[in-house]
Amino acid sequence: MAEVIRMPKMSDTMEEGVIAAWLKKVGDDVKAGDILAEVETDKATMELESYDEGVLLHIGVEEKDAVPVNGVIAIIGEKGEDIDELLKEVEGGGSGDSGADKEESKEEKKEETTSESSSESSAAEEIDTSDVNANLITMPKMSDTMQEGTIASWLKKVGDEVKSGDILAEVETDKATMELESYDDGVLLHIGVEEGDSVPIDGVIAVIGEKGADYEKLLKAHEQKSSGSGSGEEKPAAKEEKKEEPKAASKPAPKKEEASQKTTSSSSTTDTGRIKASPLAKKLAEDKGVDIALVKGSGEGGRIIKRDVESFDPATAQAAAQSGAAAPAAVGQESYTEEKVSQMRKTIAKRLAESKFSAPHFYLTMEINMDKAIEARKSMNEIAPVKISFNDMVIKAVAASLKQHPKVNSSWLGDKIRYNDHVHIGMAVAVEEGLLVPVIRFADSKTLSQISQEAKSLGGKAKNKELQPKDWEGNTFTISNLGMFGIEEFTAIVNPPDACILAVGGIKETVVVKDGQMQVGNVMKVTLSCDHRVVDGAVGSGFLKTLKGLLEDPVRILI
Secondary structure (H helix, E strand, O other): OOEEOOOOOOOOOOEEEEEEEEEEOOOOOEOOOOOEEEEOOOEEEEEEOOOEEEEEEEEOOOOOOOEOOEEEEEEOOOOOOOOOOHHHHHOOOOOOOOOOHHHHHHHHHHHHHHOOHHHHHHOOOOOOOOOOOOEEEOOOOOOOOOOEEEEEOOOOOOOOEEEEOOOEEEOOOOEEEEEOOOOEEEEEEEEOOOOEEEOOOOEEEEEOOOOOOOHHHHHHHHHHHHOOOHHHHHHHHHHHHHHHHHHHHOOHHHHHHHHHHOOOOOOEEEOOOOOOOOHHHHHHHHHHHHOOOOOOOOOOOEEEEEEHOOOHHHHHHHHHHHHHHOOOOOOOOOOOOOOOHHHHHHHHHHHHHHHHOOOEEEEEEEEEOOOOHHHHHHHHHOOOOOOOOOOHHHHHHHHHHHHHHHOOEEEEEEOEEEEEEOOOOOEEEOOOOOOOOEEEOOOOOHHHHHHHHHHHHHHHEEEEEEEEOHHHOOOOOEEEEEEHOOOOOOOOOOOOEEEEEEEEEEEEEEEEOOOOEEEEEEEEEEEEEEEEEOOHHHHHHHHHHHHHHHHHHHHHHOO
């Protein structure tokens, strides 16, 4: 029987996924474990793995096109199987799982035309699951902002014995990958979400129970309960979804096949720049000190596998890279490229737009003489166990200043203002797909060496997407430093729920006036962006004055 493949929920903020590349085309044989496609979310690009065997009968989404969570991506079944009825069912908004679903769909239409009393009477006829010895596994809420999760990888397959405490799968949010633990004993009867797919909170992931249990009855009961819980006002919206869904599934097949053929070339890099490599190949390359970007993949779709790393010759790869340099474009030729917005970029745009247009911002800029800070840093690095940067000194000085100005270390909560006694500094880190803000906790009570070590560790985790929820939650103030890029001065948008963010520019050698005399000095400009609902001009100015005093005489930071 043909199986419908749907878009899984791969991160806590994911609302839709983009098909970065198809690694299979219509007509290809598919085995359980094969990678069907690469899916781009708001935070990462992940592989969509098949859990079914058969032939890829239908592709419903073009490369670079987006599809909402739970939208139809493809259909896998037996060669020559007639899927016309299934496609009609999908286009009509059905799940395409069985004939019983058709009856359910018809029943729903009848319910929409009847009165509220008859709807309640129909809903009361629930499916009896008391004789089914199995349990549904649903997506847990793994962070305070999580709305959905993505199955990064399944560690169990259908038919496997499962014990309480076993790890079923790895679930990826927009910032971390966590293990999904089983609390039941039995057999894994059903997997409802493909690898790389997302599922909303409380959505069905799998079914565990007694071998041979009628789990389909359990799924139908859950679906009936979910559809029956919505209000009458939500039903028109469901109709609209049914009308819109066929748009993604009714595109011409020739283009899909042509796009698929392009992605099955020997390139080991996607259009977004992500290296396609197996986890084992990545680990082996790291152990051997090999730059995996130089390795040519021989796996499916140009994927780098273990044997590619083992047989890699650096000298040959370097020569090939030099000979393959692209020729420059013709002078005067007009050209451009367009890229669809990544899921991470969409999330950044949404959050910052909400902050910018809901919080009334105002900005305070101050110039700080860094001569003594430069001397102090040089002296400290002669004995420090780790190299201390100017950014580390700014973090420490900001933390000390916040203790003296608690009104700046605050949050707007709508009907109340929260003044935080603890100091958790958010540190903006640029990554390839956007911006992440790991948090240095209790920064006011840590030494410069501890701050330096933690900042380096968190920065590395952010770039490698290894941050856990505890690493990015709970900031009370944020610092954004662009000084290393030569930026002298800029303004930043407040990072909710903070009331303020400090934009730090670079240190510039310039002429300063001291004691009525002109002399060369090193100056750094900082700009404090404030949410005027919480912080007033005098409060923000007092904070900057304290910060300036600490950085211009760094010995005071250590007291």
